[in-house]
Amino acid sequence: MAMEDGSEWSCRLKGNMRIRGIKSTNPVAVGDRVEVEKEDGGEEQGVISEIEERKNYIVRKSVNLSKRTQIIAANIDQAVLVVSLRDPKTLFGFIDRFLVTAEAYDIPSVIVLNKMDLYGPEMEEELWTFRATYGMAGYKMIETSVNDGIAMEQWKDLLQGKVSLISGNSGVGKSSLINVLEPGLDLRTQEVSETHNQGQHTTTFAEMHPLQIGGYIIDTPGIRGFGLVKMEMEEIGDYFPEIFKYKSDCKFNNCLHLEEPKCGVVAAMEEGKIAWTRYRNYVQMVTEEDDTYRTDEFAE
Numbered sequence: 001m002a003m004e005d006g007s008e009w010s011c012r013l014k015g016n017m018r019i020r021g022i023k024s025t026n027p028v029a030v031g032d033r034v035e036v037e038k039e040d041g042g043e044e045q046g047v048i049s050e051i052e053e054r055k056n057y058i059v060r061k062s063v064n065l066s067k068r069t070q071i072i073a074a075n076i077d078q079a080v081l082v083v084s085l086r087d088p089k090t091l092f093g094f095i096d097r098f099l100v101t102a103e104a105y106d107i108p109s110v111i112v113l114n115k116m117d118l119y120g121p122e123m124e125e126e127l128w129t130f131r132a133t134y135g136m137a138g139y140k141m142i143e144t145s146v147n148d149g150i151a152m153e154q155w156k157d158l159l160q161g162k163v164s165l166i167s168g169n170s171g172v173g174k175s176s177l178i179n180v181l182e183p184g185l186d187l188r189t190q191e192v193s194e195t196h197n198q199g200q201h202t203t204t205f206a207e208m209h210p211l212q213i214g215g216y217i218i219d220t221p222g223i224r225g226f227g228l229v230k231m232e233m234e235e236i237g238d239y240f241p242e243i244f245k246y247k248s249d250c251k252f253n254n255c256l257h258l259e260e261p262k263c264g265v266v267a268a269m270e271e272g273k274i275a276w277t278r279y280r281n282y283v284q285m286v287t288e289e290d291d292t293y294r295t296d297e298f299a300e
């Protein structure tokens with residue numbers, strides 16, 4: 001345990017400690033803030049007596065105790081999604097699923113559009129569409145190039161003093177970006193592929209890497225992207241900020257914004273206030289019969 005004065009103590013859990021409402025195989029997770037009582041006799045040894053309420057946490061299904069969940073990490077300030085428009089191109093469907101999951105976990109997302117040096121005039125329209133889509137959705141975005149050193153100061157400011165989870169599909173430049181701030185920091189697993197595979201579940205624990213500039217990067221070995229999120233069909237729209245914003249204009253308060261008459265969301269989309277790709281991906285998530293991405297890890 002890292003103590004507030006910077007020292008490292010080894011700690012054990014108090015025997016009968018339970019956390020209200022959570023059936024978890026691991027009561028304390030990376031990122032938890034805890035109270036420690038000094039253990040008699042021991043130097044820099046303590047007993048964890050209390051866990052502060054988590055502002056958020058991500059979970060995954062436990063390997064052998066299927067009803068239980070494993071809390072991977074807690075108190076995450078932001079989910080940083082690194083994307084690229086080419087070499088490789090990040091699909092909008094992938095971005096939207098990521099953002100929805102982060103919303104469901106109550107973790108604010110920031111989009112980092114990297115490889116800006118590669119987007120020539122022929123990609124102007126695509127770039128504009130990208131900015132409009134996620135700008136209208138209300139996401140904070142920065143545009144970087146590691147190769148040309150674009151917005152590296154902004155990149156630093158983004159991570160400084162925060163606990164960040166960094167994700168993105170393979171090859172978009174996550175390692176390169178991290179190395180700008182922390183040369184030599186090699187995260188074990190940051191790959192997120194865009195297709196859903198049933199992966200092998202292994203028990204792993206996340207780690208927090210401190211940054212020299214202040215702040216931490218959470219590394220989640222064996223876990224790519226987020227863990228499971230259970231979502232009801234009716235909830236999904238609430239995790240698209242711009243759909244949530246216009247749903248008060250719908251005639252029916254249980255409107256799913258599909259075929260219902262007088263739907264405020266469809267109207268907003270037709271007026272160009274919601275990007276059609278976002279709406280389309282919303283519809284796909286709501287109508288999908290295979291809901292495995294909602295009940296299991298969607299990215300492996």
Ligand code: GDP
Pocket residue numbers: 114115116117118144145146147148168169170171172173174175176177
């Ligand atoms: P990761 O898989 O997301 O960690 O991606 P890497 O950091 O390993 O980068 C994948 C490739 O993209 C490497 O060849 C990097 O040199 C390259 N790369 C990273 N950032 C940029 C960038 O801003 N512009 C260009 N043109 N290439 C980049």
Ligand code: ZN
Pocket residue numbers: 247250251255256257258260262263264265266
């Ligand atoms: Zn509606």
